[in-house]
Each structure stands twice: as structure tokens, then as C-alpha cells.
Amino acid sequence: METKKFTIGQLIKGYKNKSVSPREVLDYVFSNIKLYEPKINSFVTLMEEYAYKSVESLSFDEIDSKPLWGVPVAIKDNMCVNGFKTTCSSKILEPFTPIYTATAVQRLIDAGAIVVGKTNLDEFAMGSSTENSAFFTTSNPWDIDRVPGGSSGGSASAVAARFVPLATGSDTGGSIRQPASFCGVVGFKPTYGTVSRYGLVAFASSLDQIGPFATKVKDVEAAFSVISGKDEMDSTSHPYVFSPVDKNIKEYKIGIVKELYETEGFDSEVLDSLNNVIRLLKSEGCKVDFCSLPHLQYSLPVYYLVATSEASSNLARFDGVRYGLRVEGKDIIETFLQTRGRGFGSEVKRRIMLGTYALSSGYYDAYYLKASKVRTLIVNDFEKAFGEYDCLICPTSPTTAFKKGDKTNDPLSMYLSDIATIPVNLAGLPGISIPVGLDKKGLPIGLQIIGKPFNDNDVLNFASKIESIINFEAEPSLLGGR
Amino acid sequence: MNNNVVIGLEIHAQLKTNTKMFCGCRTSFGDKPNSNVCPVCMALPGSLPVSNKKAVTYTVMSGLALNCTISRYSKFDRKQYFYPDMPKNYQISQYDLPFCRNGYLEFFCDDELRKVRIHRIHLEEDTGKLIHTGDIMESEQSMVDYNRAGTPLMEIVTEPDISSPKEARLFMFELRNLLRYLDVSDGNMEEGSMRCDANISLKNPDGTLGTKVEIKNMNSLKSLEKALEFEINRQSHVISSGGIIIQETRHFDERDSTTHSLRTKEEAHDYRYFPEPDLLPVVITDEEVMSISCNLPELPLKKYFRFIEELGIGKNDASTLIFDLKLANFFDECVKCKCSPKEAVKWILGDLTYFWNEKKIEPDSNVFTPLYLKEILDLIDEKIISIRQAKEVVEKVFEMIESPRNIIEKLGIKQISDEGFLIDTAKRIVEENPKAVQDFLKGKKNAVGFLVGQLMRETKGKASPEMSNKIINEILNELSPKE
Ligand SMILES: [Zn+2]
Numbered sequence: 001m002e003t004k005k006f007t008i009g010q011l012i013k014g015y016k017n018k019s020v021s022p023r024e025v026l027d028y029v030f031s032n033i034k035l036y037e038p039k040i041n042s043f044v045t046l047m048e049e050y051a052y053k054s055v056e057s058l059s060f061d062e063i064d065s066k067p068l069w070g071v072p073v074a075i076k077d078n079m080c081v082n083g084f085k086t087t088c089s090s091k092i093l094e095p096f097t098p099i100y101t102a103t104a105v106q107r108l109i110d111a112g113a114i115v116v117g118k119t120n121l122d123e124f125a126m127g128s129s130t131e132n133s134a135f136f137t138t139s140n141p142w143d144i145d146r147v148p149g150g151s152s153g154g155s156a157s158a159v160a161a162r163f164v165p166l167a168t169g170s171d172t173g174g175s176i177r178q179p180a181s182f183c184g185v186v187g188f189k190p191t192y193g194t195v196s197r198y199g200l201v202a203f204a205s206s207l208d209q210i211g212p213f214a215t216k217v218k219d220v221e222a223a224f225s226v227i228s229g230k231d232e233m234d235s236t237s238h239p240y241v242f243s244p245v246d247k248n249i250k251e252y253k254i255g256i257v258k259e260l261y262e263t264e265g266f267d268s269e270v271l272d273s274l275n276n277v278i279r280l281l282k283s284e285g286c287k288v289d290f291c292s293l294p295h296l297q298y299s300l301p302v303y304y305l306v307a308t309s310e311a312s313s314n315l316a317r318f319d320g321v322r323y324g325l326r327v328e329g330k331d332i333i334e335t336f337l338q339t340r341g342r343g344f345g346s347e348v349k350r351r352i353m354l355g356t357y358a359l360s361s362g363y364y365d366a367y368y369l370k371a372s373k374v375r376t377l378i379v380n381d382f383e384k385a386f387g388e389y390d391c392l393i394c395p396t397s398p399t400t401a402f403k404k405g406d407k408t409n410d411p412l413s414m415y416l417s418d419i420a421t422i423p424v425n426l427a428g429l430p431g432i433s434i435p436v437g438l439d440k441k442g443l444p445i446g447l448q449i450i451g452k453p454f455n456d457n458d459v460l461n462f463a464s465k466i467e468s469i470i471n472f473e474a475e476p477s478l479l480g481g482r
Numbered sequence: 483m484n485n486n487v488v489i490g491l492e493i494h495a496q497l498k499t500n501t502k503m504f505c506g507c508r509t510s511f512g513d514k515p516n517s518n519v520c521p522v523c524m525a526l527p528g529s530l531p532v533s534n535k536k537a538v539t540y541t542v543m544s545g546l547a548l549n550c551t552i553s554r555y556s557k558f559d560r561k562q563y564f565y566p567d568m569p570k571n572y573q574i575s576q577y578d579l580p581f582c583r584n585g586y587l588e589f590f591c592d593d594e595l596r597k598v599r600i601h602r603i604h605l606e607e608d609t610g611k612l613i614h615t616g617d618i619m620e621s622e623q624s625m626v627d628y629n630r631a632g633t634p635l636m637e638i639v640t641e642p643d644i645s646s647p648k649e650a651r652l653f654m655f656e657l658r659n660l661l662r663y664l665d666v667s668d669g670n671m672e673e674g675s676m677r678c679d680a681n682i683s684l685k686n687p688d689g690t691l692g693t694k695v696e697i698k699n700m701n702s703l704k705s706l707e708k709a710l711e712f713e714i715n716r717q718s719h720v721i722s723s724g725g726i727i728i729q730e731t732r733h734f735d736e737r738d739s740t741t742h743s744l745r746t747k748e749e750a751h752d753y754r755y756f757p758e759p760d761l762l763p764v765v766i767t768d769e770e771v772m773s774i775s776c777n778l779p780e781l782p783l784k785k786y787f788r789f790i791e792e793l794g795i796g797k798n799d800a801s802t803l804i805f806d807l808k809l810a811n812f813f814d815e816c817v818k819c820k821c822s823p824k825e826a827v828k829w830i831l832g833d834l835t836y837f838w839n840e841k842k843i844e845p846d847s848n849v850f851t852p853l854y855l856k857e858i859l860d861l862i863d864e865k866i867i868s869i870r871q872a873k874e875v876v877e878k879v880f881e882m883i884e885s886p887r888n889i890i891e892k893l894g895i896k897q898i899s900d901e902g903f904l905i906d907t908a909k910r911i912v913e914e915n916p917k918a919v920q921d922f923l924k925g926k927k928n929a930v931g932f933l934v935g936q937l938m939r940e941t942k943g944k945a946s947p948e949m950s951n952k953i954i955n956e957i958l959n960e961l962s963p964k965e
Contacts, residue, residue, distance in 0.1 A: 080528045093527065100521050102528060199528040205759035235532045235761055310759055313560055316571035317525045321626070332566050332624070359562070359754035368756055 001028050003162040003475060008071050008219040011165060015063060015070050022055045022070030022114065029072050029116055033163050036478065041138045042158035044077045045085055045118040054114045066112030067222055074158045074167040077118035078125055079105050079210070080199040088201050089133035090123045092318045092325045092343025102199025103234065104168065104210045104227040111226040116164060119154025123345045124315065125175055125203045127151050128417045131408055132347045139404075140182060141476035142443055146401040149179030149417075152213070156183040159213045160476055166223055167213040172203045173303055174397075174421025176211045177433035181396035181446025184435040184474065186467075187213050188220040188460070189421075191453045192428030193238035195224075196231030204310035205236075207303075207425045217434060217464040224456065238454070245457045249284045249465045255291030255389035257450075260420045266398040269439040274395055277436055277447055280469050291389055293381040298374050299423040300415060305358050305371035306426070311348075312355030318343060350411065379427045386452045391462050394420050396433040396446035420448055430456040432463045435472045444474070486685045487714055489650050490601075490642035493657065494635050495667040496608065496675040497540045502632035503607040504531030504574065509634075511673070515613075515627035523632035525569035530760050533558070537634035538581065538764060539774060540666040541605045544636060545582025546775050547664055548600050554766055556581050558605075558758040563751050567610035567626050575637075577755040580604035581766075588783055589656035590801075591649050598653050599641035608633040636667070642681065647710035651703045654678060655805075658703075659782050663807050671702050678706055683727070684717050692717070693727040697741055699734045709734040713741055785810055793823040802831055809835070812845040815852035825859055833873055837880045850879050857886045866890070868897045868947050899946045901953075904937070907945075908953045911936045912961075922958050930954055 001020070014020040030048055037043060055070070063069045075081060078088045080098035087093050101109070109115065122132035130138045130153025138153045140146040141161040148157040152169030156179035159167050169176040171189035180187025188211045195210045202208060212223035221244065230239035256278065261271065281288050320326035320339030327338035344352070358367035385392060397417050407414040424431040430453070433446040447466070451459035502509055505522035521529040545552050559577035585600035610631035614621035638657070644650045658669035658676060669676045683694045697713060700706040712734075717727055732741040780788075782804045789800040789810075803810045809830065816826040834850060843849055858875060861867045867875060867890060878889045890896060898904060911933060912919060922929040930951070937950045 086527065088527070096527065098521070098526065098528065100526075100528075197528075198530050201527040202760075233532065234530050236530075236759075309756060313562055313572055313754075313756070316562060316564065317527070317569065319564065319566075319571060321566050322524060322569065323526065333564075336564055356754065359756055361752045361754070364754075364756070 001025075004473070006162050006165050007216050008068065008165055008214065008222050009216070011071055012063070012069065022058055023052070025070065025072060026051055026055055026114065026116070029163060032161075033117075036141075036161055036163070039139060039144050039478070040141055040157050040161050040163075041136050042074070042119050042154045042161065042163060043117040044087055044089060044120050044135060044154065047081075047084060047115055047117050050084070051114050051116045054109075058112060058114075062112065066110075067226060068108060068166070069112035071113045071166055072116045072164045073108055073113040073223075074117050074119050074155055074164045075105055075115055076121055076152050076155050076167070076169050078121060078170055078201045078203075079168060080201075081105055081115060081118070084118060086118070086201065087135075088124045089121045089135055090343065090345065090348070091134045092339070093201070094134070094325065096324045098199070100199060102210075103196035103231045105199065107227045108168070108223065113166065117158075119152070119158055119167060121154055122151035122175075123348050124201065124311070125151040125170055125172055125208075126311070126347050126351055128174070128178055128414050129402070129404075129407065130154065130179070131404060132345060134345050137404060140401045140443075141478050142184060142401065143441070144478070146403055146443070147182065149182030149397070149401060151175040151179075152187075153179050155213050156180055156185060156187065159183070159185045159215060161478065162215075162475075165214060166219060168223075168227075169211055169213055170200055170203070171209050171211055171421075171425065172207045172307060173425050174418040176213065177421045177424075177431055177446070177448055178397050178418055180213055180433040181435070181444065181448075182401035184438075184444030184446075184472075184476070185213055185215055186217055186220050186432065186434050186463070187211065188224060188432045189424065189430065190224055190228060190456050191238070191240070191430045192425075193236055194228045194240040194242075194430075194454070194456060196229075196234040196237040198231055198233035198237075202310075202314040204307040205314060206310060207307055209425070217432070217460060217467050220432070221460045221464070224460070228456075240454060240456075243457060245461045247458070247461055249281070249286050249462070249469075252390045252462055253287040253289070253388070254281060255289055255385055255392045257296070257392050257394040257420075258290045258292045259294075259296040260394035261290070265416065265419070266395060267400065267439070270395045270398065270400065270445050273437040273439075273445040274393070274447065277393070277466065277470070281466070284469060289389070291385050291392065293378070293385060293423070295374065295377040295381050296423055299378060299426060300419060302371045302374045302378065303418075303422045303426060304354065304415065305367050306375060308351045308355030309358045309368050310355070312352045312359065315344075315348065315352055347411070375426050378423055382423075382427045382429060382450075390451075390458060392450040394448050394450075396420060396448040400439050400441070400443035400445055424448075424450050427453075429453055430459045432459055434463050434467055434470075435474075436466070436470050437472070438474055442477070487645050488642045488683050488685065488691060489644035489646075489710060490681040491638075491640045491644065491650065491653065492679045492681070493638040493640075493654070494677040495638065495661055495669060497537050497634040497636055497666055498668060499534055499536045499540070499634055501534060503534050503537055503605070503634040504632055507632065511629075513629055515625070515629060518629045519631070523569065524628060531574060531758075533761060533764070534634060537605055537636075538766075540634075540664070541581045541603060541636050542766065542771065542774050543664050543778060544638070544661065544666055545585060545603050546771070546778060547660055547781055548582070548585040548587055548603070548638070550582035550585030550600055550603060552766060552771050553579055553581055553583065554768075555579065555763060556766070557763040558761045559755045560758050561606075562754045565609065566624065567612045567628070567631065569610065569628060569631055573606060573609065574758055574761070575606035576604035579763075581764075587653065587657060587660070589652055591652050596649065596652075598643040601639045601641050603636060603638050606635050606637060607631070608635045642683075647707040647714070650680065650710055651707040654703055654706060656782065659805060659807075663779055663782055665779075671700075674701075680706065680710060682710060682713050682717075684714070684721065692721075693729050695727060695729065696731045697734055698731060698744065701736065705734060705736055705739075708739045709741055712739055716741065789813075789823075793817060795823055795827050799827045799831060803827065806845075808845045812852060816855050819852050819856040821852070821856050821859055826855060829855055829858075829876075833876045837876065841880055849883055850876070854879055854886055861886060861890070865899055865946060865948075866896060870943065870947070871895050871897060896944060897946045898941050898944045899949055901949065904945060904949055904953050905957075907940055908933075908937055908950070908957055911940060912954070912957050919958070919961060923962065930958065933958075
């Protein structure tokens with residue numbers, strides 16, 4: 001199979017004209033994984049037996065009613081699949097096997113997708129490089145000495161390495177878009193609430209969002225239309241119904257986020273790539289202008305107060321009493337302390353402590369409450385911008401994929417790699433990263449497109465239009481040896 | 483009443499919903515441990531809460547019945563602390579925007595209508611239960627039952643308006659009765675479905691408030707009163723012997739009716755409240771409040787005044803009736819069936835209550851219906867049965883579970899009001915009892931009673947007592963020497 005044809009559209013076409021069967025595709029998937037996985041390490045758990053069983057239960061009669069019929073998919077290991085370990089790449093959840101399936105995953109399965117494995121992540125989705133996994137670090141298929149980004153590094157690399165045409169990620173501050181950018185694939189974070197969070201192990205409830213990875217915008221669109229919509233198990237889920245639009249690129253008025261263009265810290269090659277996109281858009285007759293989001297500079301501190309506060313609370317349930325790791329102490333308090341002390345990695349502990357501090361009495365007003373207020377100002381900035389522009393664009397990340405270990409001792413510089421994605425989560429907006437070029441080292445550069453809330457179809461349509469103009473066809477050199 | 487005592491109560495009432503506050507698990511009690519649990523109430527990773535609408539409605543109902551202002555915009559918050567029986571290690575509760583605020587409850591204390599203000603009412607979830615093997619301090623292991631975890635709990639906080647232990651008891655009694663009227667909680671303190679903490683302080687000589695002490699673990703109205711009595715004495719004693727009251731939480735010991743220090747306030751928790759991001763804020767519209775308010779049942783105090791003012795019932799009888807909603811409803815049904823209210827209340831609080839208690843059945847159990855009482859009152863009016871026979875019929879209804887008319891038919895219970903027959907029999911009895919006649923002529927009036935008794939015995943109690951009395955008197959009067 002040609003890797004360029006390893007897309008949802010091509011697969012379904014092949015199934016329909018019987019040139020390939022889902023079983024043959026699985027053979028291809030698992031043989032590929034066996035060959036390259038030792039270099040990449042995308043997966044925490046492979047589900048080979050389960051995948052073959054699922055394929056057997058597919059009926060060809062349903063190919064038209066199930067939009068993801070026979071499509072192999074990898075699931076980030078912070079989403080539950082009944083009967084399979086859900087580790088969150090953490091020691092504390094290493095022994096945990098849920099008896100339920102996340103709504104988003106169930107919807108993929110119901111649409112005919114075949115789950116082939118669970119992918120690696122930064123522990124509890126906290127991190128931007130997948131180096132915080134308690135098990136192993138995933139490599140970037142474009143350069144295995146480099147990180148795939150994070151926290152959904154396992155899923156992004158699995159798609160980049162063409163192990164699977166589709167993978168799920170979760171995005172709390174950029175955890176889908178930043179690794180998509182680093183790995184040269186498409187990663188979509190939908191509007192907050194359009195995809196149920198039921199069965200997603202929570203990091204920061206008011207920011208977490210499930211979304212898809214694929215190589216093409218059309219593929220993430222196909223997955224999104226399946227997983228979105230109201231879920232009775234998640235009261236914050238929205239009864240959103242996706243309906244695709246097909247608007248000409250001329251009809252869009254685009255804002256370039258000034259603060260994410262002029263600021264230092266963005267690689268010149270990344271900005272060159274953005275300039276190239278701007279030039280192409282203008283030549284297509286699209287209106288492009290600079291726009292300002294004056295409170296954007298506060299995004300990082302606001303994010304780290306809100307996200308860590310919620311995380312400190314969400315992770316309180318891991319205490320060794322009911323499931324997961326338990327390290328017995330002489331009494332219950334010591335059991336709590338030992339379990340959490342040994343079970344959580346240092347980044348998770350750092351964030352729990354930050355959040356606990358921000359919420360504690362006497363500091364609440366100065367930190368959490370203040371952060372909530374500034375969050376509102378950022379939301380207002382976006383609202384104002386969207387009064388004038390249909391979509392905003394900026395680089396997804398200030399740099400391309402960095403080397404393993406480069407930022408592990410400097411959490412602040414690691415946090416900075418999400419500076420362009422975090423504001424989108426704070427405002428609950430849809431955002432997508434698509435590959436738009438390579439730097440001199442041959443590493444992919446991502447462009448982020450941000451849309452109005454619940455205008456996910458506009459974002460996807462516009463992304464799809466740019467995709468066809470740019471025509472990014474590069475693939476990791478690793479695949480050349482195939 | 484003691485003007486120097488200031489008491490405020492915090493009451494937790496479990497709501498009578500079929501399912502838990504944030505999941506679909508059953509709330510029934512006494513089930514096998516950990517049989518009513520699911521991923522949500524066990525806080526398994528990835529699970530999310532979904533609010534029980536009925537619990538919110540019940541809370542608004544209670545707020546309206548307690549004359550509160552209902553918040554149009556409320557939210558849930560997380561209250562964080564680590565505890566082994568609390569699955570999430572935070573409790574979903576309400577902090578700054580509770581559903582209800584600023585209400586009051588009126589009740590009688592020493593024949594005087596008292597008013598205690600309600601500070602707020604909010605909704606939260608209950609925790610699980612720890613079961614220790616052996617003594618709590620020495621037990622090797624503790625087991626956790628999560629069946630109760632997630633049960634909807636309504637917390638009612640009063641202003642410190644209560645000034646005596648008795649008043650506290652009567653307030654709780656009235657509140658419990660109100661919740662039972664609303665059918666939102668069974669208010670059973672012994673079983674823990676209603677729990678009460680009391681804050682108590684004594685006023686200093688200069689009128690300022692003394693240090694506040696909290697008392698927990700009072701499992702009945704009686705123990706609430708006793709705990710407060712003990713605490714007032716303890717505090718007065720400490721003060722009069724020159725000591726100072728420390729702010730602390732005390733535990734009430736049922737066995738010897740004393741309170742013991744549990745913990746001092748210095749170790750107070752930092753609950754780190756913040757808005758629950760997994761639940762949307764709750765907006766309650768004017769229409770919803772209006773609709774809930776229109777569907778509120780008649781509340782105890784209103785019923786009390788209606789019974790007295792409209793139905794002419796005595797105060798004591800009216801209080802007895804309203805203390806038991808089923809009794810009050812039975813009475814109302816009887817009045818609807820056109821029973822005389824005064825007669826009905828006599829029978830309900832007399833013979834009927836006796837048999838309900840004896841047979842351990844509830845007034846609404848349909849064994850004895852309001853229509854039966856109407857039948858019996860009619861039978862008495864129609865002089866078909868005597869009061870004494872009526873009592874017999876009531877007893878038979880409880881035994882045979884049949885209507886009074888069927889019973890008197892079957893058992894031939896009927897009073898004799900055939901005048902000729904009664905006169906003949908009476909004449910014979912007077913002749914057979916010359917001593918009684920002599921006594922009567924000597925002025926001993928109770929001789930009449932004796933002769934009527936003989937007549938009743940002769941007729942096996944079926945003679946109309948009224949007619950028997952009249953006939954005997956007439957015969958005796960005729961025998962009296964004329965002036
Ligand atoms: Zn449950």
C-alpha cells in the first residue's frame with residue numbers, strides 16, 4: 001500500500017471496489033508497527049487480537065451507513081476502552097482497566113472504526129514533548145532524536161509514521177495541535193463541548209477537549225462529524241450537529257494574530273512559512289489583515305493557574321483506595337501520601353502543588369479568581385476579533401520539533417512552546433494545525449487556524465482550502481525505506 | 483426561654499429521590515454494601531457527574547415552603563478534602579450561590595408562635611460510609627461502603643435565632659414535619675437520613691456573643707435537646723468558675739448525655755472551594771419557580787389554622803392531627819365525605835388511632851376508610867346502632883376488613899328501638915327489682931342506672947340506650963307518689 005493513499009477516503013474507496021479488505025489493511029498496519037515501532041514508540045498498548053476480532057464483526061452491508069467502516073484508529077491512552085488498560089502513561093494508573101468506553105471512542109467504534117492500540121502521552125496529558133511519560137519517550141518520525149510534541153505525542157507520531165490513518169488526542173492547552181505541527185500531520189481541537197469528555201481521564205475540565213489526528217483535513221472532518229454531539233453522560237457536552245460547508249477562499253476575511261507574529265521567540269523559518277501562506281492567500285483573493293488580541297500576553301499565566309487548579313482537584317481521586325496503584329502505609333493518611341508520592345511523576349506533582357497553592361484560602365482571590373477574570377478578557381478579545389474576521393491564523397508553535405532532553409530541565413521554556421495554542425483553549429474555540437512546510441532541517445512547520453465557537457465547519461473548510469493550495473506532500477524520511 | 487443562649491442549627495436532610503445526585507444509581511438503604519455504585523459515584527477515571535433535576539426541584543420546593551428567596555442563577559462548587567469514604571476526594575456542594583436564601587420557619591413554642599430565620603439552603607452529595615473492624619481507634623482495617631456516596635443531601639442553615647434547647651427541639655420537629663409534608667425527605671434522624679449539628683454560645687454580661695461551640699452526632703430530637711442542655715450547663719459552669727470557652731467541635735454521647743471535645747478549630751480545613759467545571763451553572767426561571775410554588779401542598783401551620791378556624795376543631799386536637807400528615811389527610815377526607823368535623827376528630831384520635839397503632843397499619847392503608855367512618859356516624863344518627871355498638875363495629879372492621887353496614891348485617895348488630903317491646907320488658911324488670919324501686923323512691927337516683935343496665939343485659943346490649951333511659955325514667959316517675 002502506498003503511504004500517500006493511507007487516508008480514510010482512499011481506504012473506503014479500496015474497500016468499496018474490493019481492491020483491499022479491512023483484514024489486509026490490519027495486516028499492513030501491524031506489520032508496519034512491528035517494523036518501525038521500536039524506533040518510534042507510539043504505543044503503550046497494542047490491541048492486535050481485539051482489532052482482528054472487530055474486523056470479523058464488520059458486515060460489508062454497513063459500509064454506506066458506517067462512515068469509518070474498517071478504518072484503523074489509535075486511541076490516546078487517557079481515553080477509556082472497556083477491558084483495556086488506561087494508564088495515562090502514569091505509574092499510578094498503570095494497573096487500571098476500565099469497564100466502560102469513552103463516548104468519543106464508542107462513537108468511532110459504532111461508525112465502524114477498528115481500534116488498534118493505545119498511544120503514549122505525557123503523564124496525565126501534562127507536557128509538550130511526551131518526555132513526561134512514566135514509561136518511555138516517543139520519537140518524532142521525522143527525526144528520532146527529536147520529540148514528537150505533546151501531550152498527544154503517541155497519537156501524532158502514529159499518524160506521522162503512517163501506522164494508522166486516524167488517531168484521537170486530547171487538547172487542554174495545545175496537546176493536539178502542537179504535536180500535529182511537530183509531526184507534520186493535521187490535528188484538530190474542536191469547540192469546547194462539541195465532543196463528550198465522558199471516559200477521558202480529566203486533566204483540566206474546563207479546557208479539555210478530544211479531537212482527531214489524520215494526514216488530511218477531510219479525514220479529521222470525517223472523524224469529528226462522528227464523535228461530536230450531545231452526550232447524556234457529560235452535562236457540559238453540546239448538542240452540536242456538524243454540517244460541512246463549501247465556501248470559496250475569497251469569501252474569508254482572515255486576521256493574522258499580531259501578538260503571535262511580532263513577538264520574539266518565534267523561529268524566523270516558522271514566520272517565513274507563515275508569510276508564504278499569507279502571500280498565497282492574498283494571491284487567491286482572500287482578505288488578510290493583522291489583528292490584535294491585547295490580552296494574549298496573559299494567556300500563559302492564566303492557563304497555568306486555571307489548568308493546575310482544576311488538575312489538583314481532578315487528580316485528588318487517585319489515592320490508592322479504590323483502583324490503580326496502592327502503596328500501603330501504616331495508616332490511611334500515609335497510604336495516601338505514599339501512593340501519590342510514588343505514583344505521580346515530577347511534572348504532575350509540580351502542577352498539583354501549583355494548583356493547590358492557587359486555590360488555597362488567602363490566595364484564591366489573587367490567583368484563581370484573578371485568572372478567571374483575565375480569562376474573560378481574553379475571550380472578549382477573540383469575540384471582538386471575530387466581529388471583523390472569519391478566522392485567525394498564526395504559527396501553531398514558535399519552533400519546530402526540538403531535541404529530546406533540550407527543555408526537560410526548564411519547565412518554563414517547555415510551557416512556552418504552547419503559547420499560540422493555549423489562548424484557544426482558554427476561549428473554548430475551534431483550532432486546527434495543518435502542515436505548511438519544512439524548515440532547513442527538514443522538520444515540519446504547522447499553521448494554526450482559529451475559528452468562532454461552533455463554527456468548526458468554517459475552520460475545517462478554510463483549512464481544507466489552504467491544504468489544497470499548499471499541497472504539502474512531504475513524508476518522514478523514515479518511510480522512504482519502506 | 484433563656485435570653486443569654488444563642489443557638490443556630492445546620493441540618494442535613496437526605497432527599498427522597500430514586501437515584502443519586504449525579505448518577506443513575508439507586509438510593510435505597512440497607513442493600514448489600516457497594517451494590518448501588520457505578521463508575522460515576524465511585525469516581526472512576528473519566529467519569530463525569532450529571533445533576534439530578536428532581537433533587538434541584540425538591541430543594542426549591544423546600545426553599546419556597548421555608549419562605550426563601552430562590553436564586554435564579556446558582557452553581558455547584560467543589561469542596562476539597564481527602565477522606566477515604568469520599569470517592570473524588572472533593573465533594574460537589576454549593577458555596578457562594580446556593581439555591582435558596584433568607585427564609586424563615588414559624589412554629590409554636592409554649593403556645594407562642596416563634597419565627598426562626600433560615601440563612602441558606604444548598605444541595606450537595608453525601609459521602610460513603612466507613613465500617614471499622616472492631617474499635618475505631620484500634621481496628622486493623624476499615625471497610626468502605628459507597629452505597630450512600632452521592633445521595634442528594636440538602637443542607638439547611640438557620641440564623642442563630644434559637645434561644646433554648648426546647649425551642650431547638652420544636653424547630654427541628656416542625657422542620658421535619660414540613661419536609662415530610664413536602665415528601666422530599668423522610669426526616670428520620672435515627673436512621674441518619676436527617677442529621678443536625680448545633681452551634682451554641684452564651685452571651686457575655688455586656689451583651690456580646692461568647693465563643694461558639696459546635697455539637698455533632700445528635701440522633702434524635704430528644705438527644706438534640708439533651709445535648710444543648712448539657713452544653714449550656716457546661717459553658718455556664720466554665721464561665722462562672724472563671725474559665726474561658728474554647729472554639730471547638732464536640733461530640734454528643736448518647737449513653738451518658740454528655741458532650742466531649744472532638745477537635746479544636748485550629749485544625750480547621752482549607753476546603754479550597756472553586757466552581758465545579760464539570761457541571762453547567764443552574765438557571766431557574768420565574769416560570770419554574772411559579773410552577774413549583776403552585777404545586778406546593780398545604781403546609782402544617784396553614785392546615786393547623788384551617789382546622790381550628792374553618793372546621794372548629796380544638797387547638798390540641800388540631801396539633802395532634804397536623805403532626806402526622808396521614809392522620810391529617812384522613813381527617814380531611816372524612817370532612818370531604820361530609821362527616822361532622824368534631825365527631826370525626828373524636829373517632830380518629832380515639833378508637834381509630836388505637837386500632838391503627840395496635841394493628842401497626844397506617845391511616846392511609848385502606849383498612850378503615852373515611853367512608854366507613856361516615857357510614858358509622860350515619861348509623862348512629864339513624865339510631866340503628868348505639869355508640870357502644872359503633873365501637874364494636876369499628877373493631878370488627880379492623881378484623882374483617884368489610885364495610886360497617888355489611889358487618890352489622892352479618893353479625894346482626896342492631897339496636898332495639900321497638901317501643902312496645904322495650905316498655906313491656908322494662909315493666910317486667912321494674913317488677914322483678916322492687917329493692918331498686920324502693921331505693922329510687924328514697925331518692926337514690928343511681929337506681930335508674932341499675933335498672934337501665936338490667937334492661938341492656940336482658941336485650942344483650944341491643945336496646946337503644948337513649949330509649950331505655952327514657953322508658954325506665956317514665957315508669958319510675960309514674961310509681962312516685964303524686965303531690
Ligand atoms: Zn452511581
